[in-house]
Amino acid sequence: MTRAAWALVALVATLAACAEGARPAADKQISAAEKEGYEPKKYKNLKPLIGVLTQPCHECPGKSYIAAGYVKWIEMGGGRAVPIRFYATDSELRRLFKSLNGLVFPGGLTWLWLDSPYVIAARKLFNWALEANDAGNPFPIHGTCLGFQLLHILASNISRNDLLVDTDSVAHPTTLIWQPAANGSRLFGDLAPDLHDKLADPKFNIALQNHMYGIPPSFYQRWPVLAKWYKPLSTTLDRNGIEYISTMEGVKYPFFGTQWHPEKPPYEFGMEEVPHSLDAIRVSQHLSNVFMEAARMSAHAPESKEEELAMQIYSTPPIFSARFEVMDEENYDGPDITYYFDTPDRPPHGPDDDEGEDSGPTASQGEGEGEDGPLLSQAERERLHRRFWSSQGGFF
Numbered sequence: 001m002t003r004a005a006w007a008l009v010a011l012v013a014t015l016a017a018c019a020e021g022a023r024p025a026a027d028k029q030i031s032a033a034e035k036e037g038y039e040p041k042k043y044k045n046l047k048p049l050i051g052v053l054t055q056p057c058h059e060c061p062g063k064s065y066i067a068a069g070y071v072k073w074i075e076m077g078g079g080r081a082v083p084i085r086f087y088a089t090d091s092e093l094r095r096l097f098k099s100l101n102g103l104v105f106p107g108g109l110t111w112l113w114l115d116s117p118y119v120i121a122a123r124k125l126f127n128w129a130l131e132a133n134d135a136g137n138p139f140p141i142h143g144t145c146l147g148f149q150l151l152h153i154l155a156s157n158i159s160r161n162d163l164l165v166d167t168d169s170v171a172h173p174t175t176l177i178w179q180p181a182a183n184g185s186r187l188f189g190d191l192a193p194d195l196h197d198k199l200a201d202p203k204f205n206i207a208l209q210n211h212m213y214g215i216p217p218s219f220y221q222r223w224p225v226l227a228k229w230y231k232p233l234s235t236t237l238d239r240n241g242i243e244y245i246s247t248m249e250g251v252k253y254p255f256f257g258t259q260w261h262p263e264k265p266p267y268e269f270g271m272e273e274v275p276h277s278l279d280a281i282r283v284s285q286h287l288s289n290v291f292m293e294a295a296r297m298s299a300h301a302p303e304s305k306e307e308e309l310a311m312q313i314y315s316t317p318p319i320f321s322a323r324f325e326v327m328d329e330e331n332y333d334g335p336d337i338t339y340y341f342d343t344p345d346r347p348p349h350g351p352d353d354d355e356g357e358d359s360g361p362t363a364s365q366g367e368g369e370g371e372d373g374p375l376l377s378q379a380e381r382e383r384l385h386r387r388f389w390s391s392q393g394g395f396f
Ligand SMILES: *[C@@H]1O[C@H](CO)[C@@H](O)[C@H](O)[C@H]1NC(C)=O
Pocket: 154, 155, 156, 157
């Protein structure tokens, strides 16, 4: 054995000894005082479970997907991610909601028609969130990009055709123009002063915009219902000087919306324009912390340990999507890593789907018949990977 190998053996032995010594015996009761030491009373839970509404995809290796950046952004603040299929039954949505401590509406390409299955599912969750908050049980929602637009649509029922104007802001790292409410807001009130200045400074361009549509600030006057629900915290100018709301938060509810993408700087490396500076990461962390601190005030909890484990996203292996696409696409701007759910164009059915364990093709499954029908071969999955994100334009 080489000297390095012996050193490794010694190190492993030391670590094992440490771990043994540090772990209390299984039957040792943790005293109330000891527990209080690390569970301040203000919290209702310290392991937030955060639902993420999946987005539809076609000709992709699943029926719906979640870009892993959102999952990791939740983890960054101390939360755990739970996929919510937008095509889940009412009882499944309700069952999940009762266990969740918050919700993320991610970015994507879905058309937000008021009567689309996506908006209908989102509205149910949104209405339950209002009920929970009204009953004194805080339930935060963060909407990013398309999710930001969705929060406006859910609060107002204004058609996306009336609410959204064209903007030239795809792959656009830029600045926030602070609005008067920003400094006293939940989202930015505690932001480090240097980040406050840098977010507004074109020398830094920390806020990554990646959208084709925006909501002009004047629309909050045109439809007073919007101003009743949300306070604009920042606006941003597109490449042609068109101004749109870039950040808002709820007037009454712990709802937050960013037209820009706080989850990309730490987790998405395909698109050249994504900022990766320390400042961009700190802004991402700040927003995650604010959201997750609100989620720790939620008293929802899963009914059982089994349910708690089954609902989490981690039964579904993430796919390193950039690897399948970047080879033929010089400007790959899809997610680096993606979770796909269920078999393409097959509605989920059967108890396994509810457990989140039959979540579409996985790396370990080969060809053959699954309970849901034929599984995709490795070659077919790779073909779908190649076709999907390269054709999307990156609005995830
Ligand atoms: C929007 O429509 C839904 C369902 O059609 C309804 O429940 C809700 O009250 C409406 N909201 C507003 C603000 O009109």
